[in-house]
Structures are given as structure tokens and as C-alpha cells.
Amino acid sequence: MSNNGSPMIEVKGLTHFYGPRPAIEDVNFEVQRGEILGFLGPNGAGKTTTMRIITGFMPPTQGKVTVAGFDVVEQALEARRRVGYLPETVPLYTEMTVTSYLKYMGTLRGVPSRKLKVRIGEVIDLCRLGDYRRTIIGKLSKGFRQRVGVAQAILHDPEVLVLDEPTIGIDPIQVVETRRLIQDLGKEQTVVLSSHILPEVSMLCQRVLIIHQGHIVAEDTPQRLAQNLQGVERIEVEVRGPAAEVAAALRRINGVTDVQPPTGRNRNLFIVQARHGLDLRDEISRVVISQGWGLLSMRMSTMSLEEIFLKLTTREES
Amino acid sequence: MQRVQAVAWKEIQVYFSSPMAYIVGMIFLALTGFFFVRDFGNPFPEASLSSFYQGATIIMILLAPALTMRLLAEERKLGTVELLLTAPVRDWEVVAGKYLASLVFLMAMVALTGYYVLLLFIFASPDPGPIYAGYLGLFLYGAAALAVGMLTSSLTNNQIVAAVVAMGILLVLYFSDFAAAAVTGLPATIIGEMSIKTHFDDFGLGVIDTKHIVYFVCVTAVFLFITVRALEARRWR
Numbered sequence: 001m002s003n004n005g006s007p008m009i010e011v012k013g014l015t016h017f018y019g020p021r022p023a024i025e026d027v028n029f030e031v032q033r034g035e036i037l038g039f040l041g042p043n044g045a046g047k048t049t050t051m052r053i054i055t056g057f058m059p060p061t062q063g064k065v066t067v068a069g070f071d072v073v074e075q076a077l078e079a080r081r082r083v084g085y086l087p088e089t090v091p092l093y094t095e096m097t098v099t100s101y102l103k104y105m106g107t108l109r110g111v112p113s114r115k116l117k118v119r120i121g122e123v124i125d126l127c128r129l130g131d132y133r134r135t136i137i138g139k140l141s142k143g144f145r146q147r148v149g150v151a152q153a154i155l156h157d158p159e160v161l162v163l164d165e166p167t168i169g170i171d172p173i174q175v176v177e178t179r180r181l182i183q184d185l186g187k188e189q190t191v192v193l194s195s196h197i198l199p200e201v202s203m204l205c206q207r208v209l210i211i212h213q214g215h216i217v218a219e220d221t222p223q224r225l226a227q228n229l230q231g232v233e234r235i236e237v238e239v240r241g242p243a244a245e246v247a248a249a250l251r252r253i254n255g256v257t258d259v260q261p262p263t264g265r266n267r268n269l270f271i272v273q274a275r276h277g278l279d280l281r282d283e284i285s286r287v288v289i290s291q292g293w294g295l296l297s298m299r300m301s302t303m304s305l306e307e308i309f310l311k312l313t314t315r316e317e318s
Numbered sequence: 319m320q321r322v323q324a325v326a327w328k329e330i331q332v333y334f335s336s337p338m339a340y341i342v343g344m345i346f347l348a349l350t351g352f353f354f355v356r357d358f359g360n361p362f363p364e365a366s367l368s369s370f371y372q373g374a375t376i377i378m379i380l381l382a383p384a385l386t387m388r389l390l391a392e393e394r395k396l397g398t399v400e401l402l403l404t405a406p407v408r409d410w411e412v413v414a415g416k417y418l419a420s421l422v423f424l425m426a427m428v429a430l431t432g433y434y435v436l437l438l439f440i441f442a443s444p445d446p447g448p449i450y451a452g453y454l455g456l457f458l459y460g461a462a463a464l465a466v467g468m469l470t471s472s473l474t475n476n477q478i479v480a481a482v483v484a485m486g487i488l489l490v491l492y493f494s495d496f497a498a499a500a501v502t503g504l505p506a507t508i509i510g511e512m513s514i515k516t517h518f519d520d521f522g523l524g525v526i527d528t529k530h531i532v533y534f535v536c537v538t539a540v541f542l543f544i545t546v547r548a549l550e551a552r553r554w555r
């Protein structure tokens with residue numbers, strides 16, 4: 001496959017406006033080859049908008065998205081060839097049979113007709129649709145329609161799979177099956193999926209982005225996010241000083257459980273985790289200033305995260 | 319081209335397997351048949367298709383939108399437009415494929431009226447010129463009417479709205495020669511030249527005038543072009 005090493009999906013400064021209101025604002029992230037990335041966020045957070053831009057359904061107001069190195073606007077056809085997409089409402093031609101629908105989608109995506117026949121057989125087996133080859137899609141139950149939706153998304157063996165709420169509105173047994181299928185696919189393909197169900201995302205994904213009101217508010221492994229949920233205070237501190245020494249000094253503060261040294265673009269940003277219920281801001285500022293480093297900013301970030309988690313967890317129960 | 323073909327072939331299959339298209343075809347044949355026999359009561363009937371053509375032009379206003387209303391509006395309603403536009407297919411290929419499918423069905427429908435011609439040649443000796451020219455005109459006019467229908471279908475997810483608006487546009491184009499009579503000078507010329515009727519009538523008389531061909535080809539091209547643009551613009555919202 002092409003360009004090993006560079007990220008499969010690269011999203012830079014993505015902003016999209018619906019009218020005067022931004023649906024997403026300055027969203028940045030990367031997805032590596034073979035990674036399963038979860039978008040987590042309440043409804044209306046900007047998940048679908050982001051996915052629609054990645055798949056090339058609509059161009060962003062600002063920013064740039066590349067899939068396998070191809071710009072989704074400038075080199076749209078090349079990028080789209082590599083993407084399989086399952087929108088939130090499963091788009092099916094209800095008057096077609098499962099096989100003829102898959103055949104049509106395959107032809108549109110440029111799968112050569114000799115390969116297509118074999119491939120349709122494969123995805124029908126993979127999505128366990130064997131008994132419904134000749135069934136009119138309109139007569140299938142919701143769960144089976146979802147499977148047909150997944151089947152069309154993986155039909156052309158895309159390098160990237162974008163699944164928008166893949167388990168919404170289907171019964172619990174089918175949810176389990178769909179999740180298993182996604183896990184299998186994630187072994188070879190790059191998968192981006194969205195959900196507003198926290199446990200689902202933690203089960204499937206290696207990395208989670210939490211989107212809230214159009215912004216990425218957290219990005220971490222599900223395990224670490226779960227820790228946050230259990231009540232860890234998170235303080236973002238911007239300190240100008242030697243990174244290793246600053247991190248060490250911060251770790252020495254009583255009550256600090258973990259310090260993440262600066263990664264990414266902001267060279268001065270340390271993320272300090274402390275035991276639940278402790279407000280260490282006074283202590284941190286004292287330490288930083290006594291060392292003669294510059295304290296640029298400090299912010300408690302647990303509250304907003306907790307609020308979002310609350311929304312997410314309560315939504316699933318209802 | 320393979321992708322245009324794929325889209326067209328799928329739509330053709332839908333046409334030939336859905337009741338809607340057959341109802342449209344049946345109504346077309348029944349009504350044009352009525353117009354065809356209308357003159358038979360005349361003591362000196364004329365062996366021509368001129369009444370058929372008159373009827374067909376009016377019926378086309380109602381039927382062409384019924385054929386095209388589904389094409390894009392339904393994709394938007396079902397959400398399949400999201401797949402269609404994220405497949406490695408260009409917007410114009412989608413429009414071209416769907417348009418060609420409707421054109422194929424229309425031609426099949428019009429071809430069935432060929433037995434009127436057959437009857438004329440068996441039982442009389444008609445002048446063939448106006449018949450051939452008339453069919454050419456009918457084809458060009460039908461192509462333009464379908465293009466109008468494509469545009470309105472791309473603008474809404476409601477098929478009824480798509481059909482009614484297309485009928486409205488076609489009626490305005492058809493009857494604009496009446497409006498032209500109400501004014502004088504340059505506006506009269508402009509409005510008069512917009513009329514489908516003005517441009518169609520010569521074909522029925524056996525006159526193939528480039529100006530009329532250009533008119534119908536232009537209407538078709540302009541409406542299809544706006545359809546592609548509308549599909550693109552829809553993405554920006």
C-alpha cells in the first residue's frame with residue numbers, strides 16, 4: 001500500500017459553517033493506518049459534519065483534509081476511491097435486491113466487474129446476509145438494512161472506513177454482532193466511527209476524540225478517559241521552561257498522580273493530573289514561580305469533560 | 319463513461335420495473351391515440367400526424383416531469399445522495415446517467431406511437447417529410463422537457479414539488495407566444511422566441527430549421543448545466 005508511515009487521515013484546521021454558526025471550529029487530528037478512532041460526543045456536536053467532510057460529501061468552509069495523502073476537495077475522486085462510508089441514516093434503494101444494490105454500488109466505485117462478483121459473495125458472507133441475497137431491501141428489518149449498509153461500505157475494500165453511528169437503532173444482539181464486525185475490519189483497515197455511547201467507543205477504539213460544540217475537548221485512549229471519568233482532576237498548565245525539569249518539579253507536588261509533558265503543537269503545555277477533589281493550582285503556581293520559570297496560563301479542564309461525560313452516559317441509559 | 323453507464327443502466331431498470339413509468343407510458347399512448355383519430359370523422363381526412371403532434375406537445379408538458387421527478391428528489395429523500403456523491407463519481411456523470419435513462423424511456427414510449435405511422439402508410443399515402451421532421455422535433459422537445467424536469471428534481475426532496483414546478487416552467491415556455499402577442503417590439507421578439515410552440519410547429523409542417531434545433535439543444539444544455547451546478551451547490555450548504 002502507499003505511503004507507509006504518514007497518517008491515513010489528516011485533518012488540519014477544519015472549520016465548517018452552517019449559516020453564521022460554526023458546526024465545527026479548528027478541528028485537528030490524525031488517524032494512523034490500522035487504527036480505530038472513535039468520535040464521541042452528544043448529538044449535534046459536529047461528528048456527522050466532520051465525517052461528511054472526510055468522505056467528500058461536502059467541502060469544508062476552511063481547513064484541509066487528506067485521505068491517504070489525497071486532498072478530499074482537490075483530488076476528490078482519488079480520495080473517495082479509498083473511503084467506505086456508512087452514513088447515519090443507512091442509504092438504501094428500497095426497491096432493489098441486496099445483490100443488485102451491491103452490484104450497483106460496486107460499479108459506481110469502479111470495482112472491475114470480474115472481481116465484483118466474487119467480492120459481493122465475500123461481503124455477503126462477512127455481513128451474514130447469505131439468506132437475503134435476492135430479498136428486496138425494503139422488506140428487510142432495520143438490523144439487516146444496517147448490515148447491507150456495512151456491506152456496501154466495505155465492498156470496494158477501502159483503506160479507510162467511516163461509520164457514522166453504526167449501531168444506532170438496532171437490537172442488542174445485532175449491536176454485538178456489528179461491533180464484532182467492526183473489530184475484525186479494524187485489524188486491517190483504518191476505521192473512524194462516531195457514537196454517543198461511551199462504553200461502545202471504549203470497547204472498539206484505540207483512541208477517542210471527544211467533540212463538544214464543534215471543538216475537540218479531549219483526545220486519549222479509552223482507558224485514560226475512563227480514569228478521568230472516575231474523578232481525576234486535570235489541570236492544563238502552560239510553563240515556559242526546560243520541559244524535563246518542569247515535568248519533574250510538577251510530579252514532586254503532593255497529590256499529583258501524573259504529568260504529561262508537552263506533545264503536539266503547544267511546546268509549553270503540561271497536563272497535570274491530581275487526585276479527585278484537590279485543587280492544586282496555588283501549589284503549582286508557587287512551584288513554577290519559585291523556580292523562575294514563566295507561568296503562561298493555567299486551567300482546570302475536568303469540569304467541562306465531566307459535563308460531557310454526564311451527557312453521554314445519561315443518554316445511553318435513557 | 320463506465321460510471322455514466324452504471325447510473326443510466328440502474329435507472330433504466332427502475333423505469334422498466336416500476337408502475338409509474340408504465341402508467342405514464344399508457345396515458346401518453348391513450349391520449350396521443352385520441353388525437354391521432356380525431357380527424358377521422360372529417361369527410362376529407364388528411365393522412366398526416368399533425369393532430370398527433372399537437373396533442374403530443376401538450377401531453378409532454380404533463381408527462382416529462384412525471385418521468386424525471388423521481389430521479390434526484392428521491393435520492394435526497396432516501397439519503398442515498400450521500401453515497402452517490404461520496405462515490406468516486408463526478409456530479410455531471412450522475413446527472414448525465416440519470417438524464418440518459420429518462421431519455422431512453424421517453425424514446426421507447428414515443429417509438430410505440432410508430433404504429434400510427436404504419437397505419438398511415440398502409441391505408442393512405444402520407445407525405446413522409448412532415449412525419450420524419452415531426453418525430454425529430456418531438457424528440458428534441460422531449461429532451462428539453464426532461465432537462466427541465468431534471469433541474470427541478472435536483473432542487474427539492476419532494477417529488478410532487480419537483481413535478482409541479484417543472485410543469486409550470488414548461489407551461490410558461492409553451493405559452494409564451496401568447497404573452498408575446500400582448501407586447502410589441504423587441505420584448506415581443508424575445509418572449510416569442512422563448513416559446514416551445516413557435517419552435518415546434520415548423521417541425522410538424524416538415525420544416526427542419528437549424529434555428530429550432532439550436533433552440534431545443536440550448537434549452538436542454540442550459541437546464542442540465544444548471545442541474546449539475548445545483549447538485550454542486552447543495553454540497554456547500
